[in-house]
Amino acid sequence: MNDTLEKIILKLNTCKKAAVFCHVRPDGDAIGSGLALTLALKKAGKFAVMCCEDVPPEKFCFLEAITEVKTELPDETFDTYFCVDSADITRIGVFAKYFKNFKGCTVNIDHHISNTKYADYNYVRVCPASCEIIADILVKTGWNIDSEIADLLMLGLITDSGNFTHNDVSAATFRTAATLREKGADVNKISYQMFARQTKARALLYGQVINKIRFELEDKVAFIIINQADLEKFGADTGVTEGFVDFALTIDGVEVSISVLEFKKGQYKVSLRSKGTVNVNSVASDFGGGGHILASGCMIFGELEEVIDRITYAVYKNL
Numbered sequence: 001m002n003d004t005l006e007k008i009i010l011k012l013n014t015c016k017k018a019a020v021f022c023h024v025r026p027d028g029d030a031i032g033s034g035l036a037l038t039l040a041l042k043k044a045g046k047f048a049v050m051c052c053e054d055v056p057p058e059k060f061c062f063l064e065a066i067t068e069v070k071t072e073l074p075d076e077t078f079d080t081y082f083c084v085d086s087a088d089i090t091r092i093g094v095f096a097k098y099f100k101n102f103k104g105c106t107v108n109i110d111h112h113i114s115n116t117k118y119a120d121y122n123y124v125r126v127c128p129a130s131c132e133i134i135a136d137i138l139v140k141t142g143w144n145i146d147s148e149i150a151d152l153l154m155l156g157l158i159t160d161s162g163n164f165t166h167n168d169v170s171a172a173t174f175r176t177a178a179t180l181r182e183k184g185a186d187v188n189k190i191s192y193q194m195f196a197r198q199t200k201a202r203a204l205l206y207g208q209v210i211n212k213i214r215f216e217l218e219d220k221v222a223f224i225i226i227n228q229a230d231l232e233k234f235g236a237d238t239g240v241t242e243g244f245v246d247f248a249l250t251i252d253g254v255e256v257s258i259s260v261l262e263f264k265k266g267q268y269k270v271s272l273r274s275k276g277t278v279n280v281n282s283v284a285s286d287f288g289g290g291g292h293i294l295a296s297g298c299m300i301f302g303e304l305e306e307v308i309d310r311i312t313y314a315v316y317k318n319l
């Protein structure tokens, strides 16, 4: 069951020592929503720390507050745990066990349709980004949104909405963006850091994998395959492949674009994008994953060809 915004705001106001968790392999929305909430709590005079299992990727280092992200939970007596941008508690990795066994209050704030409402207090609203929800919460709390917090919230809004191009971008999304711009969010800077700049290694890897793009189901499905050998060849890490999957969806006739990234030997991280005729949340859930109707993901174990066959069949069932 969803709790009211008022209840969540009450939890923000009454907590004194909070830890904020986001999902593993954090993206712009995880970093943005987690850090914005953490800084807002701190600026409201509370003790707050943000934890993520993984060190944030280099591309987020332009954010001064990125040093606030800890990979270990400090030895403190917390009264409240917040979890942001995470559909399921297992998404926060090593911290899930602390969250589950926590004696204090737990709060879940998220925008994923597949959210399992795992906390004492749950606020889940399907919208482009968790940052849209955190922005609404902070506005309604009456806490000051300074330019640093505005930047963090705009970061998640921009990245998770595909620069305001995804189908689920609503008038409310733009109203939130307008508020953040008023508070000093630097859209030009964030957009450049997230979408324009790239390393030489990424550009070369991109060329290589696009060249090997593979089509199935009468060209309705496009696969982008990234193996460890490609990554090694260009000295690229798995993080640089973010966004590759979106490219194949731009092809006429392609309804579903899928990137299959060899995460470890025999383990593939699969990202799915849909133009709308196929619900890729349903496809990903066949493999224990999830996300959104138009953008989803899962992990699949096995050999590459077998993995591709299994996904192709799952898409076929949903066509």
Ligand SMILES: [Mn+2]
Pocket (backbone or CB within 6 Å): 029, 030, 085, 111, 128, 129, 130, 160
């Ligand atoms: Mn998100």
